[in-house]
Amino acid sequence: MQDDLQRGLYDDEIAMDLGGMMDDYLRCFRRYWMQIILALAAVTAATVLYLNITYQPVYEAKITYSVTKTGDTAIDASIAKRLSQTAPGIITGVEFTKEMLAMVEGETINPNYKITASNTEGANLFTITVSANNYLNADTIADLLEVIYPEWASRSSGTVEMQVVDRVESGGVPVNSYSLVDSIVKGIIYGLAFCFICATGYVLTIKTVRKESDMKKITDLGCLALVPEVRFKKRKNKKRNQLLINKKRVDLSFKQSVLSAQQRLEKRLEQSDKKVLLISSALPQEGKSVLSVNLALAFSERGKKTILIDADMRSPSVSSILETDPGKNGLGEYLTGKAGQDNILVRITENLHLIPAGKIKGELSVILDNDRMEKLMEQLKVSYDFIIIDTPPSHMFGDAALMMRYTDASVYVVRYDYAEINEIREGIAEVNRGQKLMGYLLNRGQRGISSYGGYGYGRYGYYGKYEKYSRYVQNSEEEELDTESTL
Incomplete structure (x- = not known):
């Protein structure tokens, strides 16, 4: 019974691996089809x-002999063989060739x-x-063989009677006639084989996360939720329609994933008497800001007084996602002493408030070197049940690590098939100081609960000056097109 169970699990793993490879091949085709x-x-x-x-044409001339020596069919068949x-x-021997060439002009x-x-x-x-390769050549040599060879055969096998029973001349028609269709078919077969080899190389060298088991190479912590990818259709009016769980026509599978993650986080935070949750990712465009906003909305909808802090002052996007005034004073103004706590709070709903990033751009490390952030956090802990902090990508910048001193726990957002495993590993290390990491969200998954994407992630043009990461930066026109919803 135990062996059957293990065999069944093993077969399931093989099926999953094969299914995963097929998905990788399909993804390779979708991504590189052109x-x-x-x-x-x-x-x-x-x-x-x-x-x-x-291509070289080949012409053939044939001579068929019958061999008679003893009259016994079996013996004569043996001699013929x-x-x-x-x-x-014999025919290609030097002496035979000399005799044959002597009978004709050499040319x-x-x-x-x-x-x-x-x-x-x-x-x-x-x-x-x-x-x-010449039909005259084939016919001429066949004529000579018909005359010369029987005598040479008798020298090697004794006196035999050889009669020509069939003679086929080349007729000027090659036996390997050229076919364009056959060449094209061969070309397609070779082309498909080449593409398959290249695709296999791609599949075998993929270093991104595509399933939960890939994350086991990085962390022993579990997946808090698989957030699906939702496809959106472009609209002519260019109206931005953010993907938020409080929207009436939001994709149900996306909402269920966010609510599931929120409930798990709430339970763990309350069990350990923690309030401050930091959310980050390895690279831009992984969806951490959208998930930060939606988790904050989920906490507030469950009656928890929640405040969301946009600590990504390099490229703030939370205000845009929540459709609030991005020009209002925020965290940057507070930390530099240009605004007080009351001047930076934005009411979103009855239970949800926001501290935007503000108009001051730059690194947190420059303005965090004072006690204003610590004072702010102490005051917020008294006034709110939960505090959620959205930070810049932790693999690229040290801002998330700096904010960890004010954080009780952290969650990492990993976008499906995006950041490389070593980038995720290094980024997670920054937000897991003091073993504060509670788990990760696998975002924009291709399988599982369903599908999501197409909403604005914020404009990370500022990050584009870092050449190593410029491939992750999308221009603003593409982002706006992605926000059109069919919901």
Whole structure:
């Protein structure tokens, strides 16, 4: 029974791995379909060109002999078989070639020919085939063999009677006629094989997270929720429609994922008497700000007095997601002493308040070197049940690590098939100081609960000056197009 159970688990793992590889191949095609089609076309064209250039016609002339020596069919068949085995060696020998060439002018025969022989099993018949790249060459050599070879065969096998029972001339038609269709088919096969090899190389070298088991290479902590990807359709009016759980027509699977994560976090935070939750990710565009906002909304909808702090002063986006005035004083003004606590609070709902990033851009490390942040956090802990802090990407910047001193716990957002494993590992280390990490959210998953994406992540143009990470930066036009919802 135990063995059957283990065998079943093993079979399930194999099925999951195979299914995962198939998903990887499909993702490779979706992502690089244009390059794949171009590669297929290029290999096909190169194959057709090569086969056309290297094509050499082959003409064949054949002579079939019957062998009679004893009158016994079995013995004569044996002699015919032996002659078919020795004929090529005799015919291509130096003396035989001299005698053959002496019968014709040398220029009428070129050395580009091949002699083969075969016998009919159980019969006293064998066939000599002359192959050449010129039909006149093949026919001329066959004519000479018909005259000369019987005498040479008698020298090696004793007196035998050989009669020509069939003679086939080349007729000027090559046996390997060129076919453009066949060349194209071969080219397509070679092209598909090349693309498959390249795709396999891609699949075997993927270093991003695509499933929960990939995260086990990084952390032993579990997944708080699989947040699905929701596809959105572009709208002509360009109206931004943020993906928020308090919207009436929000995707149900997305809302369920957020609520599930919130309930788990609430339970763990209350059990350990913690209030301050930091949320970060390895790279921009992973959806941490949207999830920070939605988790804050989820806490508030459960009757918990919640405040959300946008600590990403490098590229703030929370105000845009919540559709509040981004020009209002915020955390930056408070930390620099330009505004008081009462001047930076924004009421979103009865139970949810926001402290925006403010208009001051820059690094937290420059303005955190005072006691104003600590004082603010102490006051907020008295007034609110939960405090959620959205920070810049922790793999790129040290802001999240600086905020950890004011944080009770942290959650990491990992976007499906985006950041590399080593980037996630290094980023998680920054927000797990003091073992504060409670788990991670696998965002924009392709399988599982469902699908999401297309909402604004905020404009990370500022990060674009870091050349290593510029590939993660999307321009603002693409982001706006992504926000159009069909819900």
